Amino acid sequence: MTAPLDSISSSSSSTHQISTHPPIALKNLVKDYGTLKAVDHVSFEMRPGEILGLLGPNGAGKTTIISTLVTLEKPTSGEARIFGLDVTEDPERTKMLTGFVPQELIHHGYFDVEEILEFHSGYFGRRKNRDRIDWLLQKLSLWEHRKKKVKQLSGGMKRRLLIAKALVHEPKLLLLDEPTAGVDIELRESLWRFVGELKATGLSILLTTHYIQEAEQLCDRIGILQKGKLRHLGPTRELIKELTKREIVIRVKGAVPENLLSPYFVKRQGEELIFQVPSNMGAGDLLSGLGMDLKSIADLVIREGNLEDALRRVLGEGSNNVSADGLTKAKS
Ligand SMILES: Nc1ncnc2c1ncn2[C@@H]1O[C@H](COP(=O)(O)OP(=O)(O)O)[C@@H](O)[C@H]1O
Ligand SMILES: [Mg+2]
Structure with missing residues (x-):
């Protein structure tokens, strides 16, 4: 099953036009863990081709939103759609349209880099995908490491492999959950440059990061989450102007x-x-x-004013999790 560029067909003959729908649409999304509201009535629509940054202290609900979009978590109530398709009702098709880079590193210890990309590509029905795989290996500086087993890779290489894996089936939406956590500055810069290049190809990108300055440079719009609630969402420049x-x-x-x-x-x-x-x-x-x-x-x-000031304003003047280095761990 290979999806045409602008439409995706289900096993039935209906064809769904993805371009007429927002890459992500959340409507009153709620995720409870017992009495904790990890995501509390969050609604927003992503714009096609934009980079949208979700910022907020640890525990704000960023990962839970992303986990819901990739069906690792089930919404308690509300709706999550990807290109118009409900993620709960249509998990195969929404996963096909989505590339996901999780916050935690993976450990496919026994396979080499190239095998992982081939398996993943095959899983999504793309068997003749050599050019795409080679392009990703080159772009993410993994070419010389392509025969290495994952357990032989450094943290930074694992991170790059996760990004290659997320992109190998040519998704239309990329979800990046803290893609540069624990990554040195040089690699961080090159990864953000690559994210910029991906945007130029028309890919829609949702990311979370603790690096506020980098988010300010890269993101078209910023959403600020706190305790599961979306406190603000707007174009980065306007948000700064309004809040600082x-x-x-x-x-x-x-x-x-x-x-x-x-x-x-x-x-x-x-x-x-x-x-x-x-x-x-x-x-x-x-x-x-x-x-x-x-x-x-x-x-x-x-x-x-900058985005850091804007965040401090939204999260509270006394907020001790906003600093020049970014959003640090909430002291709980
Ligand atoms: N599987 C889970 N079970 C119980 N609580 C969870 C689970 N996953 C996340 N949480 C809680 O939900 C809240 C939101 O977490 P998360 O989405 O990971 O935040 P963020 O990614 O913004 O740091 C936190 O309080 C976290 O402890
Ligand atoms: Mg997280």
Whole structure:
């Protein structure tokens, strides 16, 4: 069974046009584990060809959403669709359309890299898939390791093999759950570059990551999850604009003015006066409003808000799981 590019047929003769449906559509998705709501009424639609990032502290429900999409978990209630097909009712067809890179590494210890890709390809009905396999081996720098057994691979190589395996049957949707966890910076950069290339081929990509800066650069839209709830979803730039403020820091020479009657003044740190202004307000507007003597200004720094600030805002000012290094493990 080989799926044509834009449609997929079931064993019955009905043909389902995938291009007319969102790659992912969740409607009030709920997943309970006992009394815990791992996913709490989450609804969103993915846009074709976009990279959508799901961010949130550990335990927010990211993996559970992905597990539901690949039918490793059954929804408690609500609906999960892939290209219009309900994942519970149509698991074969939705799996065929989906490539999935799990958060945990696999251990097919006794097979070599090439065999795993061949088996997986065959499993999805693609037996003459040499070109695709070779292309993935090259792209993911696995070519020279293709005869190695999985147990001989490093963590980074295993991660790359998982990505190759997810892509070997030419899915239309790729789910990447923490694809760069525990991967060194060089490999991380090359993997993200590859994800960008995949997007350019029209693949729709949902990813989760702890690396906020990388998500900011790569993702068209960001969804922020907290305790199973989707707190925000929007285009990355707009989210940052909406949720953060521009910070202007003025370092003064000599005496710091006593009374700063500016609505934008936040605090003073030594010789630095810190202001938060709307994202469209320039330093000139701020300064003219302050009526400060320009000679008393030693330096001025403008800091635009970023995704990290936006996350901190959504997850709570006191959130200790947002840091410059990304979202760290929630302290539970
Ligand atoms: N199989 C399971 N049984 C019970 N609780 C689970 C199971 N899988 C996940 N959970 C819980 O569900 C919540 C969401 O987990 P998960 O989706 O893995 O979060 P994330 O991927 O955002 O870190 C967590 O509180 C986690 O402990
Ligand atoms: Mg997870």
